[in-house]
Amino acid sequence: xxxxxxxxxxxxxxxxxxxxxxxxxxxxxxxxxxxxxxxxxxxxxxxxxxxxxxxxxxxxxxxxxxxxxxxxxxxxxxxxxxxxxxxxxxxxxxxxxxxxxxxxxxxxxxxxxxxxxxxxxxxxxxxxxxxxxxxxxxxxxxxxxxxxxxxxxxxxxxxxxxxxxxxxxxxxxxxxxxxxxxxxxxxxxxxxxxxxxxxxxxxxxxxxxxxxxxxxxxxxxxxxxxxxxxxxxxxxxxxxxxxxxxxxxxxxxxxxxxxxxxxxxxxxxxxxxxxxxxxxxxxxxxxxxxxxxxxxxxxxxxxxxxxxxxxxxxxxxxxxxxxxxxxxxxxxxxxxxxxxxxxxxxxxxxxxxxxxxxxxxxxxxxxxxxxxxxxxxxxxxxxxxxxxxxxxxxxxxxxxxxxxxxxxxxxxxxxxxxxxxxxxxxxxxxxxxxxxxxxxxxxxxxxxxxxxxxxxxxxxxxxxxxxxxxxxxxxxxxxxxxxxxxxxxxx
Amino acid sequence: xxxxxxxxxxxxxxxxxxxxxxxxxxxxxxxxxxxxxxxxxxxxxxxxxxxxxxxxxxxxxxxxxxxxxxxxxx
Numbered sequence: 215x216x217x218x219x220x221x222x223x224x225x226x227x228x229x230x231x232x233x234x235x236x237x238x239x240x241x242x243x244x245x246x247x248x249x250x251x252x253x254x255x256x257x258x259x260x261x262x263x264x265x266x267x268x269x270x271x272x273x274x275x276x277x278x279x280x281x282x283x284x285x286x287x288x289x290x291x292x293x294x295x296x297x298x299x300x301x302x303x304x305x306x307x308x309x310x311x312x313x314x315x316x317x318x319x320x321x322x323x324x325x326x327x328x329x330x331x332x333x334x335x336x337x338x339x340x341x342x343x344x345x346x347x348x349x350x351x352x353x354x355x356x357x358x359x360x361x362x363x364x365x366x367x368x369x370x371x372x373x374x375x376x377x378x379x380x381x382x383x384x385x386x387x388x389x390x391x392x393x394x395x396x397x398x399x400x401x402x403x404x405x406x407x408x409x410x411x412x413x414x415x416x417x418x419x420x421x422x423x424x425x426x427x428x429x430x431x432x433x434x435x436x437x438x439x440x441x442x443x444x445x446x447x448x449x450x451x452x453x454x455x456x457x458x459x460x461x462x463x464x465x466x467x468x469x470x471x472x473x474x475x476x477x478x479x480x481x482x483x484x485x486x487x488x489x490x491x492x493x494x495x496x497x498x499x500x501x502x503x504x505x506x507x508x509x510x511x512x513x514x515x516x517x518x519x520x521x522x523x524x525x526x527x528x529x530x531x532x533x534x535x536x537x538x539x540x541x542x543x544x545x546x547x548x549x550x551x552x553x554x555x556x557x558x559x560x561x562x563x564x565x566x567x568x569x570x571x572x573x574x575x576x577x578x579x580x581x582x583x584x585x586x587x588x589x590x591x592x593x594x595x596x597x598x599x600x601x602x603x604x605x606x607x608x609x610x611x612x613x614x615x616x617x618x619x620x621x622x623x624x625x626x627x628x629x630x631x632x633x634x635x636x637x638x639x640x641x642x643x644x645x646x647x648x649x650x651x652x653x654x655x656x657x658x659x660x661x662x663x664x665x666x667x668x669x670x671x672x673x674x675x676x677x678x679x680x681x682x683x684x685x686x687x688x689x690x691x692x693x694x695x696x697x698x699x700x701x702x703x704x705x
Numbered sequence: 706x707x708x709x710x711x712x713x714x715x716x717x718x719x720x721x722x723x724x725x726x727x728x729x730x731x732x733x734x735x736x737x738x739x740x741x742x743x744x745x746x747x748x749x750x751x752x753x754x755x756x757x758x759x760x761x762x763x764x765x766x767x768x769x770x771x772x773x774x775x776x777x778x779x
């Protein structure tokens with residue numbers, strides 16, 4: 215019971231934080247969606263990191279390391295350190311600059327304006343929504359399964375623990391409450407708080423789990439030896455092909471929205487530098503816990519449940535409660551931004567566009583934005599009740615789709631010759647190639663010629679973008695001048 | 706070679722160093738508990754952070770800041 219009390223206290227603290235941030239709320243849609251573009255370096259580091267570290271990073275990585283060993287770190291974490299920061303540096307700052315100059319709130323607005331194409335916006339919107347929804351689902355599923363496994367070891371709730379649908383529902387309500395009152399500012403504050411919580415609690419959990427297994431040396435000695443190497447579990451080509459997965463951050467709509475909240479371009483310096491180290495601090499303990507679990511649980515447990523089971527094994531209910539709250543912190547620090555971004559997209563790209571943004575008062579805009587965030591949360595919650603995929607594999611499919619769209623944003627920012635038709639070809643190719651691979655092995659990790667399907671998705675979308683762009687009429691020079699200053703004409 | 710070219714070269718070198726194929730079947734432990742393949746990549750993450758620290762100091766795009774006067778409606 216103490217475990218549940220600690221979780222409830224933690225959730226209540228989030229609500230208080232949401233209420234406090236709402237006192238700074240300026241009652242405008244710009245403040246609701248983008249915190250009036252006023253976020254400084256500390257909050258930006260924390261919110262970008264908290265947003266990218268999802269259930270996938272904690273629950274998924276532990277489960278994947280349990281089944282595939284230490285190589286999982288190199289697959290995702292160390293590649294991400296190099297590539298996420300590169301994307302923040304090359305894409306994030308430029309989009310922030312254009313977003314501030316021309317008042318964009320969503321990706322669709324930028325691409326529509328960059329290429330002067332309505333069709334492009336209409337095509338991109340549903341694809342982005344379809345790719346964010348599975349990402350949201352893994353958060354809700356992970357929250358449910360973690361609390362279920364942790365409470366399943368307590369006397370108060372019996373062997374089944376608190377059902378996943380109850381936890382997922384409570385998480386949705388808490389996130390909706392603080393986002394409702396404070397919008398993105400509340401999400402950024404909550405993300406910073408939750409990031410600190412899951413970093414500190416994660417290291418505490420690592421220490422305590424190691425201690426419960428007789429120390430770090432004994433814990434590693436008990437682990438399955440084949441989990442301590444990559445030989446036999448991950449091929450070299452497979453390992454290298456993961457390079458393309460972290461490109462996905464360049465097209466995450468929720469990250470785009472966080473980039474736009476920055477106070478200045480200089481605010482990006484801290485996230486670019488610190489991101490790789492923060493990733494390491496979260497991933498190394500998770501990988502080791504997953505590997506150690508093979509020594510105490512055998513190798514046949516469901517991967518999604520491993521972190522919950524290992525935390526549930528800690529005897530002290532106070533510690534178990536605290537660690538569980540830390541896991542929920544990591545999960546919720548992404549959910550809030552993702553929920554808010556989908557609500558923003560529906561408001562800005564559909565409702566405001568159909569109705570005419572200038573025709574609505576600030577009060578009407580806020581009401582619609584809050585309503586759409588609520589609708590998105592409800593739909594995602596209902597979907598989470600019927601999904602049973604592996605968290606890691608579902609995440610990888612979702613990232614593969616976003617990575618396929620990365621050539622689009624890179625070309626839009628750096629290649630003047632990109633045309634609307636080329637951009638549309640890139641989106642359509644990504645959708646078709648992704649679907650072909652997904653249908654062949656729905657929701658599971660699969661390899662094509664020994665490589666991740668994302669390699670072929672990115673290559674196909676790049677080729678289609680280049681070929682179609684070169685074969686169609688360039689964007690008019692007047693429009694290009696808005697996106698490429700004159701001194702950059704040599705490019 | 707200018708600093709931009711040198712940075713690109715070091716970035717490519719880092720991407721190559723990510724492929725630590727020589728440690729593939731090495732099960733030895735660092736500090737008695739950390740598998741060497743994991744230790745290598747943890748250290749790699751720190752080197753990458755140092756690389757980005759150098760990049761933001763050497764080639765920061767100062768021209769991208771936008772003052773409030775420059776904002777325009779879409």
